[in-house]
Amino acid sequence: MASEDHLTTLLQPFLDAPGSAGVLTDFDGTLAPIVDDPVGARPLPNAVATLHRLARHYRRVAVVSGRPAAFLMAQLGADHDELVQGKAAGEGLIVSGLYGLEAGSGGVVTAHPGGEEWKPVVDRMADEADEQMPDGVVVERKGLTVTLHFRTRPDAVDWVRAWADEAAARSGLAVHPARMSFELVPPIPTDKGRVVWDLAVGLDAVCFLGDDEGDLPAFDALDRLRAQGVHTVKVVVASSEASSRLLDAGDVVVEGPEGALDVLTRLVPAQDPSAPAASS
């Protein structure tokens, strides 16, 4: 756990020059508490307003997730984002969905070229999963990907993993391990690392907040950016499900979505007109 002073030092370059900095974050488990039924996940009450505040100051503010871009935009109010029309200092609130297979801003979703042709294959595997998954395993159809959630059947992890590996082998899809789930995805080389790398273009400071194994490529990307002289901050959102590998990856470890929201709130520059008045 980082000390307050350590966190303050890490965040200062962002507050000093938000116009050349980016704030990038995961969604589930980071902005939104984990729930048994993934359809019911919602960001913490103040998370959306805080992201919009950040977008008024920072060059780039993005939510990078395995969720579909349309779901993210709806949850984050980025589908009717007045920020995009000129109130933002930078580019408004951007979303990257399905690990980079979809991008969304200003209400428009753009699919990765080459992704669409895999949709029938994904649909077929989702149909088979619906028929074959053990009771309690949730099959979440996301369009270009399908996620097999075993949160409510943790005893079935090995069975689900073996099924996903076998389905991938015969369909040509790839398997992404995620938090208490496996995802079948088109074999297009996208992950959060590539997304974060692309989003960091032109920035002098970049942070990323994430809570699970699927976020490790994003943290690796920040390591590569740091080697090039970019100021980077890796914020790991801890939970009882976090691996030691994940916890070790962070410059800062915070507790749950509340801890992540605290970091985001501290990134809001003091002169933000929509921030609560300072007591001093």
Ligand SMILES: [Mg+2]
């Ligand atoms: Mg997550």
